[in-house]
Amino acid sequence: AQSVTQLGSHVSVSEGALVLLRCNYSSSVPPYLFWYVQYPNQGLQLLLKYTTGATLVKGINGFEAEFKKSETSFHLTKPSAHMSDAAEYFCAVSESDSSYKLIFGSGTRLLVRP
Amino acid sequence: ETGVTQTPRHLVMGMTNKKSLKCEQHLGHNAMYWYKQSAKKPLELMFVYSLEERVENNSVPSRFSPECPNSSHLFLHLHTLQPEDSALYLCASSQVGPRGGETQYFGPGTRLLVL
Numbered sequence: 001a002q003s004v005t006q007l008g009s010h011v012s013v014s015e016g017a018l019v020l021l022r023c024n025y026s027s028s029v030p031p032y033l034f035w036y037v038q039y040p041n042q043g044l045q046l047l048l049k050y051t052t053g054a055t056l057v058k059g060i061n062g063f064e065a066e067f068k069k070s071e072t073s074f075h076l077t078k079p080s081a082h083m084s085d086a087a088e089y090f091c092a093v094s095e096s097d098s099s100y101k102l103i104f105g106s107g108t109r110l111l112v113r114p
Numbered sequence: 115e116t117g118v119t120q121t122p123r124h125l126v127m128g129m130t131n132k133k134s135l136k137c138e139q140h141l142g143h144n145a146m147y148w149y150k151q152s153a154k155k156p157l158e159l160m161f162v163y164s165l166e167e168r169v170e171n172n173s174v175p176s177r178f179s180p181e182c183p184n185s186s187h188l189f190l191h192l193h194t195l196q197p198e199d200s201a202l203y204l205c206a207s208s209q210v211g212p213r214g215g216e217t218q219y220f221g222p223g224t225r226l227l228v229l
Contacts, residue, residue, distance in 0.1 A: 004156075032215035043118070043204055043220035044157075051215040090157070100145055100164060100210050102218060104157040 002027050004093050006105035014113045019078040021108050023065075023091030026072060033074040034092040034102065035065055044090060050074065061085070086112045117141045118221035120205050126227045127195065135190040135224045137205030145210040146188040147218065148180060151202040163188060164210055195228045202226070 007022040025031060032051050036044040048059025055067040065076045074091060091105040118139045127133050139146060148160040162170035163182040177199075179191040188205055202225050206218040 034217070036220075041222070041225075043120075043222045044206075045220070046217050049215065049217060094214060100147075100162055100208065100216075101159065101170070106154075106156045 002031070002093050002095055002103045004091050004103055004105035006089075006091050006108050008108055009106065010109045010111065012111040012113060013081045015083055016080050019063075019076070019081045019085065019110065021076040021089050021091075021110065023074045023076065023105060024072055025074065025091070025093045027093055027095055029095050032094040033065075033067060034094070035059065035063070035074075035076050036090045036092065036104075038088045038090065038107075040087075047076070047089075081110075081112050083112050083114065086110055117219050118205060118207055120203075120221035120224050122224060123222065124225045124227075126229065127192070128229055129195060129197075131195075132191070132193040134192065135203055135205075135226075137188040137190075137221055139186055139188075139205075139207035139219070139221075141207055141209075141219060143207040143209045143219070144185055145208050146182060146185075147206040147208075148188065148190050149204040149206065151204055151223070152200075157204070161190075192226075195226075197228050200226055200228045 003026045005024045034049045035047040038044050048057045050057050050067045058064045063078045088107045088109045090107045092102045121136045145164045150158045160174045161180045181189040202223045204223045205221040208216045208218045
């Protein structure tokens, strides 16, 4: 069965520091992987996704993630945090033979200190 | 973002009330979803409609009743809810195809409080 683990329910960084949000997954078939962001009182917005091809995926707002099959990981990074990045981030996995079902992690709340 | 809209944005109801949540997507997608987001729990998929047919029902109590009259509209009818049903209810849509990996687009959610 698919599952997603996000290490750390809260991550705090200083403005300008590196952001690293961790995501590990389990899947019996090649997965599709997603990162979504949720700002207060809003729905989820896609940051980036991996389907096939290049393992380093670039998304919106300067975020990127690297698919590492050997480590079953899809960590999200941003070189320099901005105050506007404060939000909750969700990693999700979809198996290639189930085109509509997304399994979400429990989320990581990113706090950015001035 | 106006691709997926939800009304109302906030709802307070008693346990004996009947209410409905509405979702509308303006993206021409062929699948729509209801999710429940509770504090400290992962997003839970409740229902999926693909081409207006229900294809997923994740053991949701019968006090939640979905309706999909066409590919653009999705409703969630609520009756005799419990306080533990208080949550953010999110609607999403996607264009489902043979290859998978399609992005789901989310609405802003309805914040439900059951007293």
